[in-house]
Amino acid sequence: xxxxxxxxxxxxxxxxxxxxxxxxxxxxxxxxxxxxxxxxxxxxxxxxxxxxxxxxxxxxxxxxxxxxxxxxxxxxxxxxxxxxxxxxxxxxxxxxxxxxxxxxxxxxxxxxxxxxxxxxxxxxxxxxxxxxxxxxxxxxxxxxxxxxxxxxxxxxxxxxxxxxxxxxxxxxxxxxxxxxxxxxxxxxxxxxxxxxxxxxxxxxxxxxxxxxxxxxxxxxxxxxxxxxxxxxxxxxxxxxxxxxxxxxxxxxxxxxxxxxxxxxxxxxxxxxxxxxxxxxxxxxxxxxxxxxxxxxxxxxxxxxxxxxxxxxxxxxxxxx
Amino acid sequence: xxxxxxxxxxxxxxxxxxxxxxxxxxxxxxxxxxxxxxxxxxxxxxxxxxxxxxxxxxxxxxxxxxxxxxxxxxxxxxxxxxxxxxxxxxxxxxxxxxxxxxxxxxxxxxxxxxxxxxxxxxxxxxxxxxxxxxxxxxxxxxxxxxxxxxxxxxxxxxxxxxxxxxxxxxxxxxxxxxxxxxxxxxxxxxxxxxxxxxxxxxxxxxxxxxxxxxxxxxxxxxxxxxxxxxxxxxxxxxxxx
Numbered sequence: 001x002x003x004x005x006x007x008x009x010x011x012x013x014x015x016x017x018x019x020x021x022x023x024x025x026x027x028x029x030x031x032x033x034x035x036x037x038x039x040x041x042x043x044x045x046x047x048x049x050x051x052x053x054x055x056x057x058x059x060x061x062x063x064x065x066x067x068x069x070x071x072x073x074x075x076x077x078x079x080x081x082x083x084x085x086x087x088x089x090x091x092x093x094x095x096x097x098x099x100x101x102x103x104x105x106x107x108x109x110x111x112x113x114x115x116x117x118x119x120x121x122x123x124x125x126x127x128x129x130x131x132x133x134x135x136x137x138x139x140x141x142x143x144x145x146x147x148x149x150x151x152x153x154x155x156x157x158x159x160x161x162x163x164x165x166x167x168x169x170x171x172x173x174x175x176x177x178x179x180x181x182x183x184x185x186x187x188x189x190x191x192x193x194x195x196x197x198x199x200x201x202x203x204x205x206x207x208x209x210x211x212x213x214x215x216x217x218x219x220x221x222x223x224x225x226x227x228x229x230x231x232x233x234x235x236x237x238x239x240x241x242x243x244x245x246x247x248x249x250x251x252x253x254x255x256x257x258x259x260x261x262x263x264x265x266x267x268x269x270x271x272x273x274x275x276x277x278x279x280x281x282x283x284x285x286x287x288x289x290x291x292x293x294x295x296x297x298x299x300x301x302x303x304x305x306x307x308x309x310x311x312x313x314x315x316x317x318x319x320x
Numbered sequence: 321x322x323x324x325x326x327x328x329x330x331x332x333x334x335x336x337x338x339x340x341x342x343x344x345x346x347x348x349x350x351x352x353x354x355x356x357x358x359x360x361x362x363x364x365x366x367x368x369x370x371x372x373x374x375x376x377x378x379x380x381x382x383x384x385x386x387x388x389x390x391x392x393x394x395x396x397x398x399x400x401x402x403x404x405x406x407x408x409x410x411x412x413x414x415x416x417x418x419x420x421x422x423x424x425x426x427x428x429x430x431x432x433x434x435x436x437x438x439x440x441x442x443x444x445x446x447x448x449x450x451x452x453x454x455x456x457x458x459x460x461x462x463x464x465x466x467x468x469x470x471x472x473x474x475x476x477x478x479x480x481x482x483x484x485x486x487x488x489x490x491x492x493x494x495x496x497x498x499x500x501x502x503x504x505x506x507x508x509x510x511x512x513x514x515x516x517x518x519x520x521x522x523x524x525x526x527x528x529x530x531x532x533x534x535x536x537x538x539x540x541x542x543x544x545x546x547x548x549x550x551x552x553x554x555x556x557x558x559x560x561x
């Protein structure tokens with residue numbers, strides 16, 4: 001595709017997205033905002049788990065840390081909301097640094113267990129310390145734009161998701177992305193090449209934590225009510241499902257997956273918790289049949305349409 | 321003159337209270353191949369891992385070119401001029417032969433001209449790799465993978481090359497080629513510390529040999545002093561006596 005045509009598509013897409021809140025009802029715009037929130041989270045987790053191979057189960061917790069830090073700070077000290085959100089990102093990054101350091105020597109299942117334990121501890125702490133956090137009663141926090149009307153928030157989330165995506169894209173394409181992939185494929189070989197494996201694993205933790213906290217902080221001040229229940233494991237499962245269904249270790253995968261699963265989840269709201277069973281089945285099918293996820297499926301469908309015959313996108317071609 | 325690498329009373333292990341290395345003293349002189357032989361479980365590979373910083377000794381010193389390096393992380397050891405060819409082929413299977421060699425020279429990536437020259441040199445030394453330069457490393461045979469691993473480590477022109485079991489699992493003809501490359505590398509002025517199960521071959525190419533048993537130096541000396549007793553040493557090593 002020539003750069004002029006590409007620019008044309010980007011412009012067209014931009015106009016379509018900008019026009020979206022005018023075309024949709026408030027409720028549907030709200031769904032789009034939540035989708036964008038998940039896009040931010042999924043991009044961060046894909047960076048950590050997909051590219052660096054660090055299968056953390058505490059990603060949703062960092063979003064919670066971002067949200068609660070900002071809400072509590074705004075409530076108790078009266079700082080502007082923007083400062084609160086920034087503080088949440090800083091605190092989550094610091095916590096990510098410490099957690100990353102503690103988990104540096106752990107591999108695979110041990111890392112997953114340790115981060116899961118951390119996630120549950122934080123959630124219980126927020127639940128139990130209700131004198132400070134109001135626990136399950138929910139913590140009210142002021143709205144960022146003073147109104148619950150979603151249009152402005154939509155543009156904000158769109159901008160932030162775009163920014164997070166661009167930063168992630170730059171990272172993946174840079175030498176840091178190469179380091180992370182090398183560490184994932186063979187940590188020892190990466191070290192013999194002269195890569196400081198500890199430093200970069202920790203960096204991946206910090207960056208993904210910061211992304212999650214930013215998303216969490218913003219969502220908190222959009223919804224206006226925080227509670228520990230979105231910090232349950234279900235939420236983490238949703239992020240994993242989104243990334244895997246979209247396409248783990250690919251750049252567009254988590255974006256497609258987040259939007260697809262969130263929309264599907266809303267569509268099937270009437271089914272209640274049965275949805276999770278359905279999603280789990282979906283993950284099994286994707287992992288078995290199309291490891292490159294929806295992205296691989298779309299690619300294969302496109303090439304069929306161009307009469308080039310079916311192409312199965314393997315994980316190999318997706319991870320390059 | 322001071323040795324390039326010197327280990328003094330090194331104790332190291334994976335679990336507290338169990339030393340795999342129980343007080344090793346060792347010297348690697350410049351421009352030589354130093355061979356380390358011994359039975360299974362003697363601590364040969366652990367010794368290399370300790371020098372490279374994957375494992376930190378809890379007692380003793382590792383001195384490289386006058387500087388203490390024990391306690392440094394692997395990437396820092398690498399930066400001081402030590403290369404490590406691990407026992408498993410430490411190559412990236414999904415990348416091509418050419419990309420693997422480029423990654424080997426990662427720390428030199430800003431010096432494009434030098435990297436190009438080094439890659440040319442690697443292909444001259446290993447013509448089999450030159451013929452497969454665009455192939456993914458996963459398609460290589462065991463011997464070719466080992467050659468790539470060796471060539472990749474030599475890319476940075478380290479001052480000391482640690483080589484772990486270069487002949488493990490390879491056909492004798494391939495093994496001969498690998499040892500020929502090691503000797504050639506020494507001619508270029510590189511110092512090599514070689515760990516090997518193939519005792520006869522290791523003694524043949526080494527200038528100085530250490531026999532290690534249960535984490536301690538059992539016997540040491542120049543190649544000539546080992547050659548007459550080779551049969552006894554091999555028998556003892558195999559029987560673990």
